[in-house]
Amino acid sequence: MEIDILDFVEQCRDLAKQALGKHAGEPASGGFARWVHVVLHCFRLEEGHSYRETPNRLKYMSEVRDVLGLDRENLPDYSTIYKSFDRLKMWVWRALLRISAQQHPQSGHAALDSTFFDRRRSSSYFRQRSGNTVQTLKVTTLTDIALV
Template identity: 75%
Template sequence: MEVDILDFVEECRHLAKQALGKHAGEPASGGFARWKHVVIHCFRREESHSFRETENRLEYMTALLEVLDLEEENIPDFTTLNKSFDRFKMWVWRALLRASAQQHPQSGHIALDSTFFDRGHASAYYRTV
């Protein structure tokens, strides 16, 4: 399924501002608002780019710069993007996950495990008892 990247970035912008709430406009590392960093990271992951490639792509995509409210001379350096990705607290990513999950209809059946706990041993124990 092809994703229109401009629609994707606009949706990410909406979700990031919703998820971050009052913290959305606060500057993260590099002096840019947090929502801009989150949207750039979403764009980077969707397109499977490295940090350096992301900076280069943003230079040539003026429509994305308009959505991000950036100018060509103010594009974050790839090192800034790398550091901001590592500095974001887990609550930012959880809030983004929560906001994006609320966009979909609820079926009543949900299973999400992000603990990376190996449950194979426990399952095998109860199966033999």
Template identity: 45%
Template sequence: MTSEIRRFTRLTVATAKTVVENPGEPADPVGGGGFADWAMLTLHTLRLELGKSYRQTIDLLSEMPGVLEEIGLTRLPHYTVLRDWFEKISTKTWRAFLRASAEKRTGHAAIDSTGFDRDHPSRYYAQRAHYRVRSLKVTALVDVETLYVTDVHCTTTKKHDAKIGPQVARRNAGDLLSLAADRAYDGKPFRDELRSYGVRPLIKHRIYSSLDLAHNARMSSMHYNRRWMVETVFSSLKRTLGAAVRARSWHLELREMVLKCTVYNLRRSVRYP
């Protein structure tokens, strides 16, 4: 019987090849000409799946011939090379990788946010690096029927949900049929924008008048309450992949969160095919 880590690697390789420009490139070209983009995407995914540092990941993979066979690697990069590739690969590619990993999408989604700690080695480092905010606000778009994460937004500011929601919805408007969210996303411009895309807004109104009560009463509780599926996904992410990000800069923290969600999606595909 094929092990789960090997099946996970096989699926990751297939998914990574769909988002790179040259999917037919060998994992490690003959002559030491570097490594293929899709191979490095796979190695970074395995790093989070194993929950190890760059150095430990390379050390463990050197003892996993079956996993290396799935990738097609005859040699492994130095751990510093792996670290540099994390920054070298564009955010656009990481986002495409996330979308490709969410293979089962119904169009019925929910949006919500949570906090992830910015993991620093010491208070001294945080002061030297001028960190003012110790947490990362993460907003996720989740398919409420399949529980796949389809998009992620990160910020270290106090940006309101009502400003983030339209930005996330705009990027995914072509894939959405309905969008559920709590009152923090309440706003007529947001609802109007969703309707202009053909997306049904399932967003409760803040109570300012009896008319708001009437609007909320007309909304289907069964469909609106499915927004709690986002909380389920957040809980799973934090329990299995950690409630903190290790990266030191904001743009790398964003990529790490996108990669966490990608690993979560791939795990679901392997365990619940």
């Protein structure tokens, strides 16, 4: 499915500002507002760019820069984008998920599925290196379903 990247970035901006609330304008670290970092990560993932490619692509996308309020000379470095992903707290992503889920109509019917995955074999190398034990991974999904 093809999307218009400018519309996508504008929607991400609106959702990020709504999700972050009063924290939207605060810099996550450095000089860029927190919502700008969130939108940059959404843009990067949607387009499939690496961290290094993102500033280079933004250099030639003036409309996207205008939505983000960035100048061509004042783009974040790829390392800033990379580090900001780790610095953003989990509540930011949860709030963004909650706000974006509220944008879609709901049928009123939902299915809840909890599944356990055995992780002993697939992560044995990691467990040995880190000294941790991971035996099972619980995954819970909430799916909106419409009964016909």
